[in-house]
Amino acid sequence: MMTTRTRFAPSPTGYLHVGGIRTALFAWLLARQKNGQFVLRFEDTDKKREVEGAREHLIKSLKTLGLEYDEGPDIGGPFAPYTQSERLDSYKKWAKKLIDSGRAYADPYTPEEVQAFRDEARAAKKPFLYRNHRPENPPVWDGTTPLRFKSDPKSYDWHDEVMGDLHTGPEVIDDIVLIKSDGYPTYNFAHIVDDAEMEITHIIRGQEFIASTPNYLNLYEALGIERPAIATVPHIMGPDGNKKLSKRDGAKDVLDYVRDGFLPQALVSFIATLGWNDGTTQEIFTAPELIEKFSLDHVQRSGARFDEQRLTWINGHYIRGLAIDDLYQQAQQFLPGEADTYDENYRKAVLGLVQERLKYFAELPQLTRFFFIDLPVDPALIGSHKQLKKLESTELKNLLEQARAAIETSDFSVADLTDRLNTLLETTGQKPAVLFSLVRIATTQAPASPGLAETLAVLGKETSLRRIDAMLASL
RNA sequence: GGCCCCUUCGUCUAGCGGUUCAGGAUAUUUGGUUCUCAUCCAAAAGAUCGCGGGUUCGAAUCCCGCAGGGGUCACCA
Numbered sequence: 001m002m003t004t005r006t007r008f009a010p011s012p013t014g015y016l017h018v019g020g021i022r023t024a025l026f027a028w029l030l031a032r033q034k035n036g037q038f039v040l041r042f043e044d045t046d047k048k049r050e051v052e053g054a055r056e057h058l059i060k061s062l063k064t065l066g067l068e069y070d071e072g073p074d075i076g077g078p079f080a081p082y083t084q085s086e087r088l089d090s091y092k093k094w095a096k097k098l099i100d101s102g103r104a105y106a107d108p109y110t111p112e113e114v115q116a117f118r119d120e121a122r123a124a125k126k127p128f129l130y131r132n133h134r135p136e137n138p139p140v141w142d143g144t145t146p147l148r149f150k151s152d153p154k155s156y157d158w159h160d161e162v163m164g165d166l167h168t169g170p171e172v173i174d175d176i177v178l179i180k181s182d183g184y185p186t187y188n189f190a191h192i193v194d195d196a197e198m199e200i201t202h203i204i205r206g207q208e209f210i211a212s213t214p215n216y217l218n219l220y221e222a223l224g225i226e227r228p229a230i231a232t233v234p235h236i237m238g239p240d241g242n243k244k245l246s247k248r249d250g251a252k253d254v255l256d257y258v259r260d261g262f263l264p265q266a267l268v269s270f271i272a273t274l275g276w277n278d279g280t281t282q283e284i285f286t287a288p289e290l291i292e293k294f295s296l297d298h299v300q301r302s303g304a305r306f307d308e309q310r311l312t313w314i315n316g317h318y319i320r321g322l323a324i325d326d327l328y329q330q331a332q333q334f335l336p337g338e339a340d341t342y343d344e345n346y347r348k349a350v351l352g353l354v355q356e357r358l359k360y361f362a363e364l365p366q367l368t369r370f371f372f373i374d375l376p377v378d379p380a381l382i383g384s385h386k387q388l389k390k391l392e393s394t395e396l397k398n399l400l401e402q403a404r405a406a407i408e409t410s411d412f413s414v415a416d417l418t419d420r421l422n423t424l425l426e427t428t429g430q431k432p433a434v435l436f437s438l439v440r441i442a443t444t445q446a447p448a449s450p451g452l453a454e455t456l457a458v459l460g461k462e463t464s465l466r467r468i469d470a471m472l473a474s475l
Numbered sequence: 476g477g478c479c480c481c482u483u484c485g486u487c488u489a490g491c492g493g494u495u496c497a498g499g500a501u502a503u504u505u506g507g508u509u510c511u512c513a514u515c516c517a518a519a520a521g522a523u524c525g526c527g528g529g530u531u532c533g534a535a536u537c538c539c540g541c542a543g544g545g546g547u548c549a550c551c552a
Contacts, residue, residue: 125476180550211547281499357513436510448512
């Protein structure tokens with residue numbers, strides 16, 4: 001049996017957004033599941049659109065998400081090179097085959113002339129077909145004009161691994177450009193040659209290629225190449241409407257999510273289930289589970305919307321499941337700058353307390369700042385509290401003084417603090433909503449915080465008493 | 476305009492002729508978990524399965540129309 005070989009073949013024209021990475025993920029999953037190979041190939045045949053640094057960025061994106069490839073531009077492999085601009089000889093060789101067999105010819109028209117044909121078709125509200133203007137006696141191709149495929153228009157029935165059985169008529173087949181006047185091949189030609197030479201068995205690509213697939217089928221025949229399996233996945237749509245998710249509309253770089261503190265495993269699970277499921281009610285998958293369960297025929301045929309809320313939920317789920325050391329390792333760089341002066345144990349303790357209320361790491365400064373610096377006393381916290389605002393400041397002061405006295409002799413373990421605070425509830429006859437809120441506000445000056453005893457235990461006696469004193473002074 | 480694809484709760488989806496007056500998740504709302512926020516646990520609300528015909532004893536599921544959305548018709552990929 002042939003080993004499964006899949007590829008991800010981006011053009012180095014920018015960063016990778018969620019829609020793009022999904023194609024890579026599916027290809028990677030398929031290769032891993034079948035114990036095959038996953039190949040990275042750069043399709044850099046349009047020099048005008050190329051963006052500096054895009055290659056490194058693409059590689060970093062794949063590696064960050066754990067989609068490691070077996071062969072690629074930077075690591076080589078048995079079919080190197082893996083960059084199209086370095087494979088021009090291959091394309092010329094295959095092009096010559098077509099010329100020799102009468103299946104390719106020089107395009108004798110100027111770009112303006114072709115454009116005129118196009119305008120004509122558009123004015124007549126008909127699809128543009130170059131072959132309607134196919135020259136009778138084209139000149140010998142000298143490499144300075146486009147080389148076109150002499151197509152053989154016919155109907156096609158083919159099977160798409162995702163879309164199912166597809167059919168088109170001969171009217172969609174045209175004389176596509178194989179090699180441009182600048183000497184570089186078009187995607188249409190290059191990917192077919194490369195996939196054949198690199199022994200790719202499965203092509204996974206976006207919906208925009210479905211319309212040109214019949215042309216590829218025609219080309220495979222002329223080249224005598226057996227076509228790989230083709231899987232066309234739908235686009236991921238933007239959150240607001242029905243349009244394709246695109247960089248123009250603000251689709252974020254996957255690395256931006258990582259920068260905001262989204263975990264790679266959460267991104268992978270989210271992207272995989274955006275248009276795929278295993279048929280059960282399982283909602284979140286680890287990479288090994290995905291590798292085991294993924295299948296192309298469960299990929300959705302309609303485009304899914306990108307819902308950041310769902311990603312946020314999955315990320316929170318993964319964060320909660322992290323062991324404290326893993327959490328520390330991944331999250332410590334997101335702590336506020338003030339945290340630098342505290343030791344590892346203290347910072348770990350803080351992370352442990354906020355772990356279950358963390359959706360993504362970029363929230364950490366806001367959630368934890370009061371653990372590292374004394375925030376100024378904020379009267380609004382009392383003023384907006386529905387119980388505390390009803391009390392006179394002398395009452396508040398009295399309560400807070402009792403609280404201070406109660407914890408002053410504590411060893412500041414969670415258990416002892418809990419005991420003392422509970423005893424205080426009885427002796428003062430106050431409800432937790434009043435007493436605990438007051439102490440919590442005094443010691444944190446934050447609208448929200450983890451549980452009171454836990455927070456005090458981490459803050460420690462000195463800090464807790466100092467903040468209570470500051471609060472007392474302001475009442 | 477031609478051709479092609481798609482259409483189930485706001486969102487992601489299960490469903491592949493009967494066990495479904497459509498199940499799960501998320502989001503929303505409410506209640507509980509000694510204070511806040513969150514977690515967790517309950518519960519509520521939320522889809523005439525795009526519309527209209529047919530086939531069938533029976534259709535979200537099969538067929539045909541229509542509508543809406545998307546893609547494509549580049550010397551871009």
